[in-house]
Amino acid sequence: MSTRHDLERQDVFFPGRLGVRAALTDLLSRRWSPRSFSARPVEPSKLLSVFEAARWSPSSANEQPWRFFVATKEDTQVYETLLALLVETNQRWAMRAPVLILGVAQSSYSKNGRPYRHSWYDLGQSVANLTVEAEALGLAVHQMGGFDAASAVELLSIPKEYEPVIAIALGYPDRPEILPEDLKKREETPRSRQPLERLVFTEEWGRPSRHIDTRSPLLENPLSTN
Numbered sequence: 001m002s003t004r005h006d007l008e009r010q011d012v013f014f015p016g017r018l019g020v021r022a023a024l025t026d027l028l029s030r031r032w033s034p035r036s037f038s039a040r041p042v043e044p045s046k047l048l049s050v051f052e053a054a055r056w057s058p059s060s061a062n063e064q065p066w067r068f069f070v071a072t073k074e075d076t077q078v079y080e081t082l083l084a085l086l087v088e089t090n091q092r093w094a095m096r097a098p099v100l101i102l103g104v105a106q107s108s109y110s111k112n113g114r115p116y117r118h119s120w121y122d123l124g125q126s127v128a129n130l131t132v133e134a135e136a137l138g139l140a141v142h143q144m145g146g147f148d149a150a151s152a153v154e155l156l157s158i159p160k161e162y163e164p165v166i167a168i169a170l171g172y173p174d175r176p177e178i179l180p181e182d183l184k185k186r187e188e189t190p191r192s193r194q195p196l197e198r199l200v201f202t203e204e205w206g207r208p209s210r211h212i213d214t215r216s217p218l219l220e221n222p223l224s225t226n
């Protein structure tokens with residue numbers, strides 16, 4: 001059995017600089033949402049892979065409600081349209097991203113027309129998979145709720161049974177120094193999360209579950225049992 005000390009020596013686990021408190025695959029522990037993107041274009045094969053990752057996500061009744069508008073800087077007109085949909089505070093940094101994406105969710109089941117209660121959830125999972133695949137390829141994703149959904153429907157002729165949900169900037173991350181000073185400061189602010197104790201319950205709502213006691217002296221590497 002590995003001790004916490006053993007695990008700490010492996011980069012993959014306990015990358016303390018990020019405040020990660022349990023064994024975690026490094027794709028998740030190092031992921032973050034940068035504002036600083038390099039001008040380097042994303043290779044077509046990598047772009048294909050991130051959408052393939054989205055495609056293989058689970059969904060309610062395998063409905064696969066996710067749709068995506070994507071534009072690289074080469075798709076000048078669509079790229080400009082997607083950029084213009086963003087709120088100004090997002091445009092300031094997203095304009096550097098070589099790829100912009102709009103995530104759209106189908107709002108009713110295709111087989112019976114009933115409301116699709118989990119459609120946003122399913123789109124979110126597909127974007128999560130896309131994000132992790134991007135991380136594995138050395139790319140980074142920054143999702144944005146700050147965009148004009150009504151204009152997206154109009155300008156992109158999105159059919160009425162679909163809802164624009166999320167805008168996404170994708171590209172290679174770059175140094176914070178290339179950003180204006182205020183954005184550079186935000187870029188350098190450490191990522192933070194609520195403690196697990198506030199999130200996971202067993203006995204009753206609000207009481208930390210015994211299953212997430214991260215003070216435990218010995219933690220097994222959950223990946224070593226596979």
Ligand SMILES: Cc1cc2nc3c(=O)[nH]c(=O)nc-3n(C[C@H](O)[C@H](O)[C@H](O)COP(=O)(O)O)c2cc1C
Nearest residue numbers: 031032033034090142143144145146147166191192
């Ligand atoms: C649904 C959603 C909407 C978001 N909207 C914005 C946004 O409009 N602008 C922005 O700068 N970041 C946005 N973010 C990014 C979050 O602020 C970011 O994920 C969060 O602060 C955690 O930081 P991290 O991803 O670096 O861990 C959004 C993220 C999600 C998932």
